Amino acid sequence: MKRFVILLALIVGFGGLALPASAQVRKAEKALKKEQYQEALSFADEALAKKPEDAKAHEVKGRIYQAMASASAGDDYKMYLNQMKDAFDKAGSFNPKLVEKVQNQITLAYFNEFQNGINAFNEAQSANDSAGYLKAAMYFEGSTIIMPDSTGPYVNWAFALIGSGDDVGAIKPLEMAVEKGKPDAEVTSYLARIYLTNDRAADAVPLLEEATKHFPDNEELQNMLLNAYGMANQIDRAIEVYGKTVADNPDNKVYRYNYGSLLLQAEKHDDAIEQLKEAVRIDEAYTDAQYNLGAAYVNKAIAVNNRINEIDDDLRENRSSLSADEISSRESEMDTLTNERRDLFGLAITPLEKAKTLGEEDGREVQSICQVLFQSYVQTGQTEKAESIQECAGY
Numbered sequence: 001m002k003r004f005v006i007l008l009a010l011i012v013g014f015g016g017l018a019l020p021a022s023a024q025v026r027k028a029e030k031a032l033k034k035e036q037y038q039e040a041l042s043f044a045d046e047a048l049a050k051k052p053e054d055a056k057a058h059e060v061k062g063r064i065y066q067a068m069a070s071a072s073a074g075d076d077y078k079m080y081l082n083q084m085k086d087a088f089d090k091a092g093s094f095n096p097k098l099v100e101k102v103q104n105q106i107t108l109a110y111f112n113e114f115q116n117g118i119n120a121f122n123e124a125q126s127a128n129d130s131a132g133y134l135k136a137a138m139y140f141e142g143s144t145i146i147m148p149d150s151t152g153p154y155v156n157w158a159f160a161l162i163g164s165g166d167d168v169g170a171i172k173p174l175e176m177a178v179e180k181g182k183p184d185a186e187v188t189s190y191l192a193r194i195y196l197t198n199d200r201a202a203d204a205v206p207l208l209e210e211a212t213k214h215f216p217d218n219e220e221l222q223n224m225l226l227n228a229y230g231m232a233n234q235i236d237r238a239i240e241v242y243g244k245t246v247a248d249n250p251d252n253k254v255y256r257y258n259y260g261s262l263l264l265q266a267e268k269h270d271d272a273i274e275q276l277k278e279a280v281r282i283d284e285a286y287t288d289a290q291y292n293l294g295a296a297y298v299n300k301a302i303a304v305n306n307r308i309n310e311i312d313d314d315l316r317e318n319r320s321s322l323s324a325d326e327i328s329s330r331e332s333e334m335d336t337l338t339n340e341r342r343d344l345f346g347l348a349i350t351p352l353e354k355a356k357t358l359g360e361e362d363g364r365e366v367q368s369i370c371q372v373l374f375q376s377y378v379q380t381g382q383t384e385k386a387e388s389i390q391e392c393a394g395y
Contacts, residue, residue: 022047028060032067040064055095059102062087066109069142077138081145084109106146113142114153121160133164144176151181158190167194178207183214185221192224201231209241222254226261238262246275253282257289264292269300280351287358291369294352298372301344301379308337345379352376356389367394 024047031040041064047057062084069080088106092099117139124132140157143150154177158170174191181187188211195204208225215221229238242259249255260275273296279289315322315330322330352373359366370392377386 022050022054022057024050025054025057025060028057028064032060032064035067035071037064037068037071053094055091055098058087058094059091059098059105062091062102062105066105070112073135073138077142078145081109081113081142085146110143110146110150113139113146114156117143117153117156117160121156121163124160124163130164133160134166136160137164137169141173144173149180151177154180155184155187162190168198170194171198183211185211185215185218189220189224192221192228196224196228196231201228202234204228205232205234216249216252217254219254222258226258229262230265235262235266239266250278251282253279253286253289256282257286257292260289260296261292264296264299267299267303269296269303272296273300280354284354285358287355287362287364290351290358291355291372294348294350294355294369294376295372297344297348297351298376301341301348304337304341304344308334308341311337342380345376348376349373349380349382356392367392370394 024043028040028043028047031037031043041061044057044061044064047054048061051057065080065084065087069077069084072080085106088102092102117136120132120136120139123129124136137157137160140153140160143153144157147153154173157173158177161167161170161173171191171194174187174194177184177187178191188207192204192208192211195201195207204224205228208221208228211221212218212225226238229235239259239262242255242262246252246255246259256275256279260272260279263269263272263275273293276289276293276296280286280293283289311330311334315327315334319327352369356366356369356373359369370389371394374386374389374393374395377383377389
């Protein structure tokens, strides 16, 4: 709600020049005071029929529509605000002496609608009232009609819709806030999250790519970008982008981690290990990087194990047709791969133990870490250590 405070500075004193008014305009003003809005519009339209450039008639018409908006809701409310804005703009364009006055009126109208939104939002929040949130959203949307280049109302309009449970509806105002405002990590995060949870990962990718340029150390945005690439099936593009990014920012641990994680997902185990080792070299306390480094070793070990199984299956199936030397060669290859598999599980243990310790210190859930660590202990013959974390692993 910090954005609300600055709006007070927009309220300025009213003054302006009193302009001669036609009889119809004076009648329109009298009808407006009596809240006889349709009659007031009829008088104003009569004045404009005689003189289409009657600035005073347009100004009065703007005030009539403003009053009608205040007494309306939904589409009528938005329609009247648009007509109000149009009438005030015409008044200023037809008579430069009215520009300051109508601008003050527009500013006051903006402030009133925004304040109505704040009040409705606070009431809805206190009562946990979905209808109240929608009412607040209406007022904030109204503010954007009056001053379309002010970003605060778009953000609050979106938050009101989110409060009502309409996350999809919040996409439009959040997109407008991103388009019109300065880079904002929080706004981007909300919009990207809604994209990702509504099958719009392809839209999240460019949004998050731009945001991470402005906020390179924001781990939430970086992680969301990784998820977006994966959900949009753009892993090759992601690897290309992060490869260039790491080359330009070799000491950025987050970029190293993300690049390594993408390589791991693409089963480029050696390249992934290289990047993740650099990430933990930069920051040993980087829990996720320690975990993924351990996972990279384990995944490579599993790939080696798959190769062992392929050779073994082939050997069993074709042994009778193979020579003694061919059989010996395949068995020797299997022995070499078996040792490599064991070594890889052994290399995984240190970063996994580190990830477990760091995760526990941070109060994080570490069961998944314990499961991979348990597997590594078993594969390296460390039975006692495996038993010591069996409960943590949920086995």
